[in-house]
Amino acid sequence: MNTPIRTDCVVVGGGPAGLMLGLLLARQGVDVTVVEKHADFLRDFRGDTIHPSTQELLIELGLLDDLLRRPHSDMARVQVSWHGTTVTLADFSHLPTQRKVMTFMPQWDFLDMIADAAMRFPNFHLLRSTRGEKVLRDAGDRIIGIAVVSPDGTPVEISAHLVVDASGRDSDVRADAGLEPIRVAAAMDVLWFRLPKQPGRSIRSYRRGRE
C-alpha cells in the first residue's frame, strides 16, 4: 500500500462523524477515502443510545431497516422506580418523529452498519489500521492531502481536493494543521464506569451485600 493514493476527499477518523460524512459524500458520487487507525470499531465506552432524531435521519437515508436488523432494544420512556414510586424522567412518545423511541445499540454495531452501507458504493474506501500522521502542504502552504502510516508501518501519501479531520477531540492532525478547537462543551463532568453483574442476580441482592 505504499504507492501514493489520489482521492477527492480524505477523511481522517472512522467515528460517527467521519463514517457518516464518508457515506453522504459517496452517495453524491464523490470519491472518498476514510482512514481509521484501528482495525475495527470495537472500543468500549463509546455510548449506545441512538436518539429519535438520529433515527429520523437514518429513515431519510433509507437505512432504518439496516439498523433494526442488528441487535438492539427500544425504550419509549425512561422511568425510575424508588420505594414504590415511579418517576418518568423522559418520554419520547410525543416527539414529531416516526420512531418515538430511544434505541440502544453499542456504537461499534452502529458504525459497522454505516460502514457496510458506505461500502456498497465503489467510490467509498475505508482504510483500517491506517493512522493519519500529518497534513501535506504545497509550496503555497495549501493543504493538499494527508500523510498516513499503513498497517505494515509504511508511510503513504494521500492527496485530495478536500481533507477533513474527524479524528476526535484530541486530534494530532488538527494540531498539525494549526487549528485551534472552539470549546463549547457543557460545564459538567461525567464519571463512567462498569460494575460487575452476574446473569440472574437482581440489583436488590447486590444492595443487600449478598455476594
Ligand SMILES: Cc1cc2nc3c(=O)[nH]c(=O)nc-3n(C[C@H](O)[C@H](O)[C@H](O)COP(=O)(O)OP(=O)(O)OC[C@H]3O[C@@H](n4cnc5c(N)ncnc54)[C@H](O)[C@@H]3O)c2cc1C
Ligand atoms: C462515555 C461516553 C458515552 C457516550 N454516550 C453516547 C450515547 O449514548 N449516544 C450518543 O449519541 N453519543 C454518545 N457519546 C458521544 C459520542 O460517542 C461522540 O459524540 C462521538 O463518538 C463523536 O464522534 P466523532 O466521529 O466526532 O469522534 P470519535 O468517536 O472520537 O471518532 C474518532 C475516530 O478517529 C479515529 N482516529 C483518531 N486519531 C486518528 C488518526 N490519527 N488517524 C486515523 N484515525 C484516527 C479514532 O480511532 C476514532 O475511531 C458518548 C461519549 C462518551 C465519551
